[in-house]
Amino acid sequence: xxxxxxEDYKNxxxxxxxxxxxxxxxxxxxxxxxxxxxxxxYYCELKxxxxxxxxxxxxxxxxxxxxxxxxxxxDFIVFYNNKSPEVIxxxxxxxxxxxxxxxxxxxxxxxxxxxx
Numbered sequence: 001x002x003x004x005x006x007e008d009y010k011n012x013x014x015x016x017x018x019x020x021x022x023x024x025x026x027x028x029x030x031x032x033x034x035x036x037x038x039x040x041x042y043y044c045e046l047k048x049x050x051x052x053x054x055x056x057x058x059x060x061x062x063x064x065x066x067x068x069x070x071x072x073x074x075d076f077i078v079f080y081n082n083k084s085p086e087v088i089x090x091x092x093x094x095x096x097x098x099x100x101x102x103x104x105x106x107x108x109x110x111x112x113x114x115x116x
Contacts, residue, residue: 088114
């Protein structure tokens with residue numbers, strides 16, 4: 001049986017200290033908060049591509065309406081120089097909910113979600 005000190009218990013119950021379900025730590029860059037370091041790194045890559053004029057632009061967390069009351073929020077949408085968009089989801093773990101929403105999204109919008 002494990003015994004916790006009062007301090008351990010307070011840290012456990014303090015939501016601001018508790019780790020996320022998938023062990024990802026939120027990261028803030030340029031006033032934007034990302035769900036993981038991996039997502040923040042991808043944002044930095046996109047900024048470099050934009051500066052190098054490899055892409056026309058990108059949006060953070062675009063939301064798509066899949067059905068009444070059902071939304072999908074991607075991590076990024078990237079606009080390439082040939083005007084084609086690419087929906088990006090930075091994934092560490094695929095939940096059942098994500099897999100279902102991905103299928104509905106791809107069927108409805110005829111676009112593939114690129115997972116990085």
